[in-house]
Amino acid sequence: MMRTRPLKVALLGCGVVGSEVARIMTTHADDLAARIGAPVELAGVAVRRPSRVREGIDPALVTTDATALVKRGDIDVVVEVIGGIEPARTLITTAFEHGASVVSANKALLAQDGAALHAAAEEHGEDLYYEAAVAGAIPLIRPLRESLAGDKVNRVLGIVNGTTNFILDKMDSSGAGYQEALDEATALGYAEADPTADVEAFDAAAKAAILAGIAFHTRVRLDDVYREGMTEVTAADFASAREMGCTIKLLAICERAADGGSVTARVHPAMIPLTHPLASVRGAYNAVFVESDAAGQLMFYGPGAGGAPTASAVLGDLVAVCRNRLSGATGPGESAYAALPVSPxxxxxxxxxxxxxxxxxxxxxxxxxxxxxxxxxxxxxxxxxxxxxxxxxxxxxxxxxxxxxxxxxxxxxxxxxxxxxxxxxxxxxxxxx
Amino acid sequence: MMRTRPLKVALLGCGVVGSEVARIMTTHADDLAARIGAPVELAGVAVRRPSRVREGIDPALVTTDATALVKRGDIDVVVEVIGGIEPARTLITTAFEHGASVVSANKALLAQDGAALHAAAEEHGEDLYYEAAVAGAIPLIRPLRESLAGDKVNRVLGIVNGTTNFILDKMDSSGAGYQEALDEATALGYAEADPTADVEAFDAAAKAAILAGIAFHTRVRLDDVYREGMTEVTAADFASAREMGCTIKLLAICERAADGGSVTARVHPAMIPLTHPLASVRGAYNAVFVESDAAGQLMFYGPGAGGAPTASAVLGDLVAVCRNRLSGATGPGESAYAALPVSPxxxxxxxxxxxxxxxxxxxxxxxxxxxxxxxxxxxxxxxxxxxxxxxxxxxxxxxxxxxxxxxxxxxxxxxxxxxxxxxxxxxxxxxxx
Incomplete structure (x- = not known):
């Protein structure tokens, strides 16, 4: 039952992730059409620097006017891979107002303004999906909000930042100090020139806020997350950890209190036993361990960043949103009914x-x-x-x-x-x- | 936007899994209602032996006439946890004919007759969900058919049978022979009195057929799966494996051929390097490793069996099907458009x-x-x-x-x-x- 009128996609941002999204939309067009039930068409690509050559993208689609693109009125889905708070936030709400659903990879924005964005999506009857915002390619948002929808999650324990896991793994395996390991991460492209967002755990804190909100059906904002970076972890700490049969990981930890009446969310370096499945997560990989009443202990493992992995998550969402559109329904929106307080x-x-x-x-x-x-x-x-x-x-x-x-x-x-x-x-x- | 008329659920089977489904539906009723947007009500429970006392289940709901229950006409969702081919198959198709969607945990039936059941569901506009059929609580069907819907899966490599993983892990860690390890698994309740379905890999083969079908968007029947049990693995094999830096696991392996034109599915014991994430899956745990074009390497880990874990998967599906019903849509059905041949x-x-x-x-x-x-x-x-x-x-x-x-x-x-x-x-x- 293939429909011939294509669904129109506007791509906001064409950097590492956006260019992969565009590439896969082109190379896998037939598969995407078969899975959705209608072809999808790249209807416009908003960029800051239109002069840069973008292989495989029709130059006629490229624009610097992202606002005009999301206001076109014929766009079915806006894919936002710009990052940061503005102009992403305004573009997303404008998209909803003009009849488009949104797929975003924007962890900072979702962690800060998730509730308002969900409300805007619901008001206009649109979808807001963001699997790529947490742990890149790893299916995590969908398992938490759909697969575990009949269960009660008690704890989420995750390695959600690849840069810091690379650094800590290096320190653990080679005995290197923090600075030496960071230098290697930078040289290999795992760390940015300014690594603050990663090593001071701002990135992981945003992901913890998103995960805690979904896991506990309650609103958790970035400000609710306790945050401690990993710049002060030393080789001596690793030696101490080994004596205890542990290693050190930067963990995002979201917990329901023992009495069930509140939740906490925090990000900090911590010792974990070598026998724990998270201990053997190496290099820049991510993994999230989930404990629930009925399912018990689950773990989700994979690449937490990178253009193609993040694009995989974006495209999974794109397929879901397009299917919803064809069936006239929307997917699960924000679930914050539990409204539990976040403890300090x-x-x-x-x-x-x-x-x-x-x-x-x-x-x-x-x-x-x-x-x-x-x-x-x-x-x-x-x-x-x-x-x-x-x-x-x-x-x-x-x-x-x-x-x-x-x-x-x-x-x-x-x-x-x-x-x-x-x-x-x-x-x-x-x-x- | 809570609707007050409850959605009615018929439970077919009230053994280890069914009784947990009923228990969670009762104890988590408020959460389920909030997540679905309407209350769910257990409208009937079909069992073979009604005389057995079932704690927490209203005796008035219990019946031996499963056919009459699925024909009632007011049932929204039938949860089938009987297992086996008949009467499960007839009950499921009867449910579709009488306006109910179905959540099933029945791997044998799905592996054998998945295509026909999907066709029946589609004909009547109903949902057929079966997350619990593969790897118990581990979200796997949904990630494969939804999260990775925008990606191209090339290989699925999984430990999908907890009994055999327990036995092999025991042989590996203690140097025990097959019979000794099997005896311990039986004593601890990990193996059934007749372990044939597990140790001869019939169970794993059914799961491989389901996984291959979903991963490659093509029909793979149980008969297409090459199957080799693990009863002939010896302590000497483990010694040889260790010399190669490997261990031995019973693996379900679904692969796309290098030229992309065909697929294979097989289940047999195999050596894998100790550095592979699947090598450290211990005891009765399951894990499935997925390799795709864009996402790269993902792994999903958790308990592969047991009443509560399997019930968690069933209830996740139940919530999804109920949401679909309220929105008037159905979820993704069978995706077999690729129609790739299965090579020998x-x-x-x-x-x-x-x-x-x-x-x-x-x-x-x-x-x-x-x-x-x-x-x-x-x-x-x-x-x-x-x-x-x-x-x-x-x-x-x-x-x-x-x-x-x-x-x-x-x-x-x-x-x-x-x-x-x-x-x-x-x-x-x-x-x-």
Whole structure:
């Protein structure tokens, strides 16, 4: 039942992802038409620099006026792969107003304004799909919001940034320090010239907000996500992790509180056991581990970035949106009915690995242990090592049982005030147990 | 926009999976209603033995007359978790005829009669969903037929049977033989009293047929799938695998031929490198590795069986079908437009690991190598070991480059005719490279 009038697609942005989207739309045109039930046609491509030659794209389709393109009125689907907040946000809402559905790969925008964009889509009876916004090619949004729609998700634990996973994997496997590993990532094209968005975990935080919102059917904004970068992870931290049978990953962690009444979302480096499936995710790959009531433990693994992988996710959405259009329906919109409060970081309960530099003399361990006890933080193991460098200092490594982040913060503040504690070398959370 | 008239669900079968479906429909009723946009109501439960007490299910809903239940005319969705070919097939088609959509977990039926069932669903404008039929809770059917709808899948490589993975993992980690590992799987409830369907790979073959059909948009029937069980895998095979840096898994492998003009589907034990993500899938877990043009390598991991995990998949489908019903649309049906021929096993090209018992005398290696060369099978490595047991025999392990299964079969037949070859101890394919 093939319809002959083609569905018209406007492409906003023709960089690494956009050019792959255009290429696949051309090379796989017959397959796409068969799967959709109608041909799809690239009706316009909005770019900033029209002078750049774009192989395989008809120059007559190229425009610098993205607004006019989305206002044309005959566009069925707008594919937004510009990124950033503006002009993407205005273009998307304008598209809805002019009768187009939208497929976006824009994590920053979705994390900041997802609710408003969903509302605009619903108001105009249009679809808003964004599988490519989280973990590139890995099907994740659709499994969470459709496959697990009959289940109750309790935790999402993910490696959602390939750049930082490449750096951490390098540090782990070679013993390199952070700067050395970052330099290699930059040289190989895994890190941008300014790596801030990746290494300070802004990118991962946006993805955590999107994942938490979908997993818990509640609104989680970027501001709700606790964020800690990975620039201070050291080779010594990896050595400590190995002694515990762990490695270190930058994790996005979205959790439902034990009582079910609230959720948390956070991004930070953490130790995870080598036996955890996420521990063996190497290089720039991404993986997301999902724990739910009925399904148990699921993991989704694949390339988290790159032109072709991201385009694969965009095109999967494009096919879905086109099918919806032909059947006169829309897909699942925002599901935020649960409206659970997002608790602050202080309420998060987990385990901690703390390295202290202490005076190497009797009674120090007792002092330190007293501080933990006073703050209600129960100690699992302690390891004390004299430095043997004549400094009179020793290293004390404490691993705690589960405690609230607020209690741990209080403990660390009190420890810093002890004369016998010369410094807190590192604090790292222990996850995935 | 909650509608108050509930959607009515008929449950066919109330065993391990069905009772979990009923339980979750009750305990998560509010969540399901919010996600669907209307309440769902269990309208009837067809069972064979009504006398068994079923906790939490209103006895008034229980019937032994499944046919009458699906013919009632007021049923929106029939959930079929009986398994087997009949009466499931007739009940499903009857459901379509009487205005109900169907969610099924029935791999055997879908593998055998998927095309006819899809046609019946389409004829009556109903949905047929079956995420639970392959790899239990793992979202796989939906990602393949929706998320990757804009991509071109070239290969699906999966561990899709938990029982056999448990047995093989046990053999690998403990050095146990097949029978010992099977006995443990039976004692722990991972294997049934009659394990034939699992260990002879009938179960995995059905799943391979379903996966290949969806991945390649073509019809693949159970009879098209080459099938080899894992009862002859030995501790010696695991030792050989380890020497190659491999382990052994029972794999379902669906491939598009290099020229794109045909596909193959097969299930057999195979060596895979320890560095491959599938190698670390432990115990009764399942995982499916997908290779596509644009997305690259993806993997989906989780529990492949069990009441609650399978129910999670069933309920995800139930939510989707109910949403479709409310919007007046149907989801994606069968996609078999590519209509590619399924090639026989002889056309499959892969690598082989062959263990031969040979006479321990000069010239044998030259004889053996000549036979490989005559059949066009190129040798990668050879390892010869004297037995040192005075038998005058040696062991010769040959690993080939990629060759067709037909060439390899011809090679082995010719080897068996050599006087100096006392026996072919094992032949195993090497995958995942």
């Amino acid at each position: 970081m202080g309420d998060v309960v987990t385990r901690y690995h703390i390295s202290l530099d202490v005076a190497d003399k009797p009674g120090v361990l007792a002092q330190v242990a007293t501080v933990f006890a006073e703050h209600g933080v129960s100690i699992d193991t302690v390891r004390q090592q004299g430095r043997l460098d004549g400094s009179g200092e020793a290293s004390l490594v404490v691993v705690t049982h589960r405690a609230s982040d607020a209690s741990l913060t209080g403990t660390v503040e009190a420890l810093r005030k002890l004369d016998t504690v010369r410094g807190v070398a590192s604090i790292m959370r222990v996850e995935g147990e | 096993m002889g056309d499959v090209v892969t690598r082989y690991h062959i263990s031969l018992d040979v006479a321990d005398k000069p010239g044998v290696l030259a004889q053996v190598a000549t036979v490989f060369a005559e059949h066009g099978v190129s040798i990668d490595t050879v390892r010869q070991q004297g037995r040192l047991d005075g038998s005058g025999e040696a062991s010769l392990v040959v690993v080939t480059h990629r060759a067709s299964d037909a060439s390899l079969t011809g090679t082995v037949e010719a080897l068996r005719k050599l006087d100096t070859v006392r026996g072919v101890a094992s032949i195993m394919r090497v995958e995942g490279e």
